[in-house]
Structure formats: structure tokens, C-alpha cells
Amino acid sequence: MILETIFIIILGVSIGSFLNVLIYRIPKRESILPASHCQKCRVKLKPWHNIPLFSYLFLKGRCAFCNSKISIQYPVVEFLTGVIFLILYLEMGFGVEFLILSFLFAILFALSVIDLYHKAVPDSLNLLALTLAIVYPLNLEAIFINFENALLFGGAFAFLRFYVSYFVGREAMGEGDIMMAGTIGAILGAYLGVFAIFLSSILTIPAILISKEREMPYIPFLALALFITYIFYGEINIALDNILF
Numbered sequence: 497m498i499l500e501t502i503f504i505i506i507l508g509v510s511i512g513s514f515l516n517v518l519i520y521r522i523p524k525r526e527s528i529l530p531a532s533h534c535q536k537c538r539v540k541l542k543p544w545h546n547i548p549l550f551s552y553l554f555l556k557g558r559c560a561f562c563n564s565k566i567s568i569q570y571p572v573v574e575f576l577t578g579v580i581f582l583i584l585y586l587e588m589g590f591g592v593e594f595l596i597l598s599f600l601f602a603i604l605f606a607l608s609v610i611d612l613y614h615k616a617v618p619d620s621l622n623l624l625a626l627t628l629a630i631v632y633p634l635n636l637e638a639i640f641i642n643f644e645n646a647l648l649f650g651g652a653f654a655f656l657r658f659y660v661s662y663f664v665g666r667e668a669m670g671e672g673d674i675m676m677a678g679t680i681g682a683i684l685g686a687y688l689g690v691f692a693i694f695l696s697s698i699l700t701i702p703a704i705l706i707s708k709e710r711e712m713p714y715i716p717f718l719a720l721a722l723f724i725t726y727i728f729y730g731e732i733n734i735a736l737d738n739i740l741f
């Protein structure tokens with residue numbers, strides 16, 4: 497049990513390290529395969545400069561060659577991906593479904609960080625997340641239901657976008673949000689999916705109050721609301737039943 501937990505955490509921070517590569521390179525349309533290099537001096541990193549979390553600590557956050565500062569984003573993304581894997585593991589145990597879903601939530605995390613930086617997300621990762629959300633049960637009947645829910649939520653969000661854009665007089669919400677809505681529908685189903693969308697809009701309120709930016713990235717809030725609703729599935733279900741019925 498302890499060994500398995502340690503393995504899951506190492507797996508999570510390693511995937512987090514890979515997410516940093518995706519976050520940095522996909523928006524620049526660079527290949528994700530060549531070895532890592534320092535963004536300042538471009539010198540190729542040695543394998544021991546690439547150990548998730550630890551390298552940042554023993555290099556004291558600076559490049560080993562040119563001494564330029566390494567962004568704190570790297571260890572933070574690695575650490576949080578480890579946390580995501582650990583929470584999902586404690587919730588559902590180890591298995592194929594765990595591996596697919598934790599990878600899926602890792603992709604959503606990468607999409608969130610990319611959205612924060614660029615106010616747009618790459619279709620490649622978004623479509624991968626949507627596909628995984630539909631097929632993860634690996635059971636034809638369940639996949640079909642997930643597919644139906646993805647269509648329902650994607651369609652509803654597309655309509656909502658037209659309505660809001662019409663009344664606001666400018667393009668509201670990004671196309672990426674429609675795919676994310678499909679992912680939410682596939683994983684949570686109609687009932688809790690609607691709750692997650694509602695929760696995501698509540699989560700934006702403090703951000704809107706604090707932020708001075710006009711354009712607010714929405715993917716991070718959708719992803720966070722999906723994760724919270726997925727983890728507290730049972731509790732939220734009972735609470736909603738008590739309130740609504």
C-alpha cells in the first residue's frame with residue numbers, strides 16, 4: 497500500500513514534468529519530443545537536471561549552466577499533478593480506469609495553465625481530453641451514454657454561446673469552452689454536469705473581483721469545478737437531492 501502510494505506520487509510528478517513540456521511547447525508549435533534545454537542559454541539539460549521537483553530544489557531554482565532563474569511554474573505544476581494523482585488514487589484505487597482518468601485530469605490541468613497564459617487552448621489537447629472522457633469506462637454501453645452526454649453538453653454550451661454573444665454584442669466564451677463542456681457532460685452525466693457548470697461560474701466570482709483583466713480565462717474554472725464535483729460525487733449528489741426534492 498505504501499509502496500503503491502509512493503509509486504503513484506512519483507508517476508504524478510513525472511507526468512507533471514511532461515505537462516511542463518506541453519505547456520511550454522504546444523502554444524509555440526514546437527515538437528514535444530526533443531530533450532529539454534534551458535530556455536535562456538539553450539544548453540541541453542543533463543538527465544539529473546530533469547528530475548521532477550528535486551532538480552529545482554538542488555539547483556536552487558537556477559540553470560546549472562547560465563545561472564538564469566527557472567520559473568517556479570515548473571515545480572508547482574509537478575507538485576500539483578502529484579497531488580491530483582494522489583487524490584484520484586485515494587478515491588478510486590489503482591487500475592486502468594484510474595490511469596486513464598488521472599491522465600485526463602492532468603491534461604485538463606495543462607489546458608488550464610495554457611489558458612491562463614494565452615487566453616486560448618490548443619485543440620489537440622482539448623480533443624484528447626474529450627475523447628478520453630468518452631471512452632474511459634472501456635465498456636460499450638457506458639461509452640455510448642458518455643457520448644450522448646458529451647453531445648448534450650457541447651450542444652447546450654454552443655447554444656448558450658450564441659445567446660450570450662447576441663445579447664452582449666460580442667463573442668462570449670471560447671470554442672475551447674464548448675469542448676470542455678462536452679468533457680464535463682461525459683464524465684459527470686447530465687445532473688451533476690449542470691451542477692459543475694454552475695459551480696464553475698461561482699468559482700469565477702472572486703477571480704473577477706480581484707482581477708483587473710477584461711478577458712477572463714474560463715477553462716481553469718471549468719476544470720476545477722469538474723475535479724471537485726468528481727471527487728465529492730456522492731456528497732454533492734445527496735446534498736442536491738435534499739435541496740431539490
Ligand SMILES: [Zn+2]
Binds near residue numbers: 535536559560564
Ligand atoms: Zn541556462
